[in-house]
Amino acid sequence: MGDIVEHQVPEPLPEAAPVPDVVGGRRQYLSRYVRRRLLILVPLAFVVTVAAFGMTHAAPGGPIAALLEDHPTSPDVIAAIKAKYKLDDPVSVQYWTWISGVAQGDFGRSIMTNDSVLSEITRRLDVTIPLNLAGIAIAVLLGIPLGVLAALYRGRLLDRLLVTVSVLFMSTPAFALALFALYFLGFKAGWFPLYGPGSWVFGRVHHLALPALVLGLHGMGLEMRLTRAAMLEQFEQDYIAFARARGLGSVHVTVRYALRNALIPVVTAAGLLLTGLLTGSVLVETVFSLPGLGTLLVNSVIDGDFPMIQGLLLFIAVWIILINIAVDIVYAFIDPRVGFGKATS
Amino acid sequence: MSAIATASPRRSILRRSGFHRMPSFFLVTSWLIVGLVIFMALFWRWIMPHDPNEQDLLNTSASPSSEHWLGTDQLGRDIFSRIIAGAPSAITGPFIVALTGVVLASSLGILSGYMGGSVDMLIQRFVDFMFALPGLLIAIVIVGVAGGGYWMAVLVLSLLNFAGSVRIIRGASLEQRALPYVEAARTLGVPRHRIMYFHIWRNISPIVFASAALDFALALVALSSLSYLGLGTSPGVPEWGRMLAENQALLFTNPAGVMAPGLAIVLFATAVTVIGDWIYDRFSFSGRTGR
Amino acid sequence: MAASEQLLAVRGLRVAYVAGAEPRTLVDGVELDLDRGETIAIVGESGSGKTLTARAMIRLLPTGVGVTDGEVRLDGNDVLSLRGREAARLRGNRISMIFQDPFTMLNPVMRCSKHIEEVLRNRSGPKLGRTAAKDEARRRLAEVGIHDPAAADRYPFQLSGGMRQRVALAAALAGDPELLIADEPSTALDVTTQAEILELLKSVQHARGMGLIMITHDLRVAFSVADRVYVFYAGSLVEVGDADAIEREPLHPYSLGLLLSEPATEFRQQALLGVEGSVPAPDEVAGQCTFASRCRWMEADCVAARPSLVEVEPDRFSACLRIAEIRGEMDVVRHEVRSVAEPPEPVEHAVLPFVSISNLRKVFPDARTPAIADISLSIAEGEAVGIVGESGSGKTTLGRCLVGLETPTGGSITVGGVDASDYAKLSGEDRGKLRRSVQIVFQDPYSTLDPTQTVGAALREVLRVNGYPRDRADARVDELLARVGLPLGYVRRRPAALSGGERQRVAIARTLAVEPKLIVCDEPVSALDVSVQAQILNLFRALREEFGLAYLFITHDLAVVRQVVDRVYVLHRGLVVEEGPVDRVLDRPEHPYTERLIASIPRSAA
Amino acid sequence: AKSSKAGAVGGTLTWALQTNPASLFDAYYFSAEGSTFFSLVQDHILAPGTFGQPTTGEGSVVQSWKATSATRYVYTIKKGIKFSDGSTLTAADVAFSMNVHRDPKTGSKMGDFFGNVASIRNRGNQVIVVLKKPNSNWQFTPAASPGLVYSQKDYKAKGANFGTPSGMPIGTGPYKFSEFTPNSRVVLVRNPYYKGKKYPWDRIVFPVIPDEQARLLALQSGQIDGTFAVPNNNIGTWIKIPNLKVGTYVSGGWRGFSIDVEDGPFKDVHVRRALAYSLNKPDINEALASSRGVVLDGLPPLLFIKGLLPAAEVNAALKKVNKYPYSLDDAKAELAKSAYPKGFTTTLNTPNGCPACLLLSQVLAQGASKIGITINLNPMPGPQRFQVILDHKPNLGIQVLGQAPDSPHPMQYLDLLYTSAHAQPGYENSANYKNATVDKLIAQGLQSSNLKVAARNALKVMQITSAQVPYIPVFMFPGAWAVKSGWEFKSSIGPFYYNQIWLKDLVAK
């Protein structure tokens, strides 16, 4: 082994312009990039809030009717409520009051619950965040291996089966999947509790397991399809063949070469998935009676609780953008080429 | 010369090739499902056994029988007929969403990919922005707050759900733009709009259609989700999503009545997606990966 | 290691595509022998089955492709019957392979040295520790001439093509194989780097006493590297023999054609001899001589049965039935064609050249160095000007600036009195005028046409947008097709139904449709088979004669440039380092860079 | 979480809610469902009996009360009642508990209960309420939802957070709040200072389970012990399901339609009658409520009258009420008499989130379609639909209504729906019905301290309006409860159970 016979080696010509080392350039690139993406937040917040404001105020109904909930009323009562929530001010004034509050971290108070919007939102994060994270974890942990498997068995029965199953999960409305799981796994099998978020760590894990599974399966389809497509693309690559030609084992080639490179698009998709799951969790939370952001949003929408709707929309938009930024940063870590003219988007 | 074939490679070839010769069960089934739904959408008036709106208040939540193949719902209406009568709305809304998606996403995506520069920047930022707005979520908010039901939902989904397609189409257009045939067209004086919306469009159209098929399926699912929250079609309209939501109450008395609309949605959406994939594989001129 | 011991024997190898509805034969009846320490070359045009043959030997056929017959023995052991894991053990340790494209061969997200370390750690025997593997990897990199320790820690995208090919070679050799298959290892590289890599391969092979199979489409490369040459055509072997013997006298009409199509480096040929037609699919020519359809000596016998390889002379095999009869004729043809043409007459320069470029500069955004630093040149009407230089020297950029596909950063371009420095700023009329006087033909024939458009539609579109009367368009399309030597029936064909050469002809017809005065030809033949390349070069010559066209002919192939142009500019890092009549520059280079370019043209070892 | 132990006496009772409690302060969360747990934490000023009659028994903080004049009520507070923090209840707390709803700064949803109140003051251990004008409905108010008694000190201390998870109110009832997780659950534990009867459960959990199926499955599997949230459009199904016990009770609430008598085709009384004939009320009662409801020919439901008048008198009066038994022929005949013999097209706004309203609307639309009237259903968010009613625009036309009683006064629905003064924005006379005689009868009924007068007048109003058909009451929907099998509710549960300590009627085994 390793006995290299001395021989005359033709030296390479000097490199025209060696590409500099990774560290400085990339870091600079990333921070510039993140800053640029963060800048979107300002116009985004403006547009989202103005749109939300315009919509909630232009819409008939609104909080008054919701507040009264069909109970007997009179103009006096209505006037009192309007005064309390300053609903008689011109919309622009209301907006200004609200947005300057937001700038100071005060998102106002919910009309329905009289509680601070911010505390309502933060209170629900300990359901929605674990739910979404668990959902994405399941989607990724199931989707990627299954996608790899499908790609390895390309064109064969297993592949078509897996692809069809993934499409099935994508095509099943989240709420239907949730009801299905609730009925069969929760009720018939009795493995999971049927409602609520549970308390303490174990209870929460137990209660969130089924909804997270539903979310995960719903998202798995996308992740699996993408992984499969990316893996197939990888399998065509020269470097895969070259790795095999060097005698590297098929597991090594599949994991360290194909999967490693396939991860680049797959991670981007995971970011998308988080956005998608947020929507999915609205429905799943409703079915599983979970006090998360989703049920909060649905309730506020039904009640016309617009301080809450505005706060939530702003929160969600910011959340999604931050996720996208985070994904792009992860992306930069798994793709060493980022920052050298290979654009991310 | 000796030509002794060794056994093992042959076996592996057979194993490998076996499936390719088999007609794709899933694809054929998908075409059948889509064909069936289109058939139902066109001829529902003539093929349904009952008036889908005819109520029988004394025979509600009935189990399947020879009279009512899928039983009846809470107002005693024939679920089988309602499934058939639901076909048009299962196609119309998603079709509009997918079509608007195709039109908007390909105009913007190709423009962005081909023109580059500040136009690209602008469209990209716009798409980033749209991405921060999850379509279904916004639809829930808008339809919930402003009302408007099904058509508002269709409108919102149409306008919000194409951002993903723009990115895909932009990427594909970027690839095409760098190809010599596009550059040749430029130097030969072919007008820009023709390069973009004739040459590039035709070459990326499998991608467009595949993503439109996916949009269609996702819109179907999204609209049914809205119906579940009571934000879709008008009550009583035989629409699968709404039926699924309404018929939930039949879970114990007529489970078939709950499953049927759910299955209709799932199978139709799946079939459309499978066909979209097939279009992509079959007609893609260059082998790129889909989403 | 005994030098004469047989290492590899391939017998009756048959490879087919079996995934489709009907199996397609891709390689048919290949026989190969390789001794330890020997170098053989497999030569053939694109699609002739070289790669598949090699991949069958190393058990790496693509999905859907399988060996249907034959055997491969390494050291007497059957390779084809090995199971997955055993086959993997064979690879890397006993046989290894490197591929054509250094830009795609390395894992883009893995540091260079890692490619070597993982093979080192994967070998059977005592496991190497992490640091030991690292040190060993350094030594292996040094073996292939990379001494800079920093390079080992770079990612592939941070290295040049040549460096990457070296890293790949080191990785392929990390398992100390007895046999290395090099699949066109230099084709994607610059001429200068190409020579380096070939040199390196030779020396490594020699030092290790390893068997080497060199796959190439370039006879010159084969002759320069190999002891023995195997000539492939349409999936089967047509000739086998010692390299120098074949170079001296090929014993198959196809080998002859291949040799003759190769433009001469030393002189300008009277006419380039291509082989008419294009390569058929193996199944089309089953049961007959594969070359029969393109062979001028074809007779009924040739298509009656597949002729087998016959030993014509000691150690010389040919699959030509009639070789004994036609040997003399072939000899005549060989000498006839190689006659030297007159040096081109210098083109009269008018007071104002047709194109004049002065102090052109182009810096791409975010680029560290300018693609074009400072280039001035002029082209007279009807003059063919060549641009040569290694990859990245700015050739393409120059051509693209001229046709307005790039906007220069500085300097000026004047075409026929119109300032063409920035097409975007031109009036519609001027732009139209420029479009009709300057056109471009691209390198890649496979994407130069819109795949969705028929040939007729593509040509008609060009005519229409340039205001050609609609009613005469069809006639004009026929005229154009005839001019570039395509049958009229091709109007309804789509690009997918055309061969590479045919596509390039359509692309040329398309430029002719606007009756340009100058065509920028950006490596128009480098993606084509040699036999077809000659046809296209002849077409260029003929068109110039007929229409008085001027060319800006971009190529990295000095042999090609000599055949087509009058004057040549040598580019190096965005600068013109030498300029002059083509024969003068190539025969008596003045600049050291030009000298090096010329020196790196492959020459037979003899 | 410890659902396995649920229901064991001395353990935890798990009782599902359907809607998320917006707040634990009833000024911001005014609903029957909320009252089911408010009433276990806070005593009412007066305790309602089964049919809402005010009493001073368990659940009341009042020793005695009397009306010293038609407009002046005096309540004497019981001694020694303690809040769950140990502080003693005072008359000031009681006065405060009512005044807080009157304070515009509170923005209470229950402000309307106090519209006729001139002042509420406390003196010694007495609270004195002075009305602006006589109104016999007032007597029920301290026993209704706004009668919950809060601690003034507690309210001041918790400030803006009163009612939120960080400001759970205290009360004098048998239990106190121990946890409030919005959208998730409310948890009660025993009030250590409560002196009254002890109920078997140490802890009561109210999980919020909005999804009907989830609630049903949870009940079937024993993860919850019971619920009042049996969807009233689906009682029939629940009754048929094994492993649980479903019972119904008289709710006093009604469902039906209002028809704007000033709007387009609906101005024509024949059109309104035709619509009334086209509705098959008994079948609706069967389909939606397994016939557990009571078909209505007029408002109010007779429940609020029967106890006050002799049966013979009621029956005699009812003979003069126009009834519209289901008959498509009669419906067509009526329509033929109208200006629209061929029918017309109109829109009916249906509030999303009210499945019963949706079903009822579909039945109306289907019946109407058979006589040539096309009714397009226009789904709307519930609040938006309610706003249409409050604003009396843009398209009042037919509206689907459903109301539950706040008091047993015979006039309460009639005042809300028939008074001319209420046929304007801000009020709920969505039929825009105006009739001077009716106005007079209603006013008289409300002002007289004798409820018999109110009952008689109500019957008269029923007779007059039945010919005019401004409203089509369909049925008095049943209330329902569901408990796990083996459990039971005593029959005494009635329309105002939620304002009582309903635990006393729950029989657990």
Ligand SMILES: Nc1ncnc2c1ncn2[C@@H]1O[C@H](COP(=O)(O)OP(=O)(O)OP(=O)(O)O)[C@@H](O)[C@H]1O
């Ligand atoms: N994966 C595959 N599936 C089907 N056909 C294939 C596949 N790979 C190669 N072929 C076909 O096999 C024939 C021989 O291919 P091969 O790659 O061996 O040619 P080659 O001589 O190496 O050509 P080149 O010089 O272009 O590399 C070609 O006609 C090609 O189209």
Ligand SMILES: Nc1ncnc2c1ncn2[C@@H]1O[C@H](COP(=O)(O)OP(=O)(O)OP(=O)(O)O)[C@@H](O)[C@H]1O
């Ligand atoms: N669109 C572009 N953007 C950025 N850099 C470019 C672009 N096109 C070319 N370059 C750079 O400009 C330099 C000159 O490139 P050019 O393509 O002109 O070289 P070339 O001589 O044609 O090389 P080759 O022989 O490889 O075709 C190279 O360093 C290349 O990387």
Ligand SMILES: [Mg+2]
């Ligand atoms: Mg090859």
Ligand SMILES: [Mg+2]
């Ligand atoms: Mg180039």
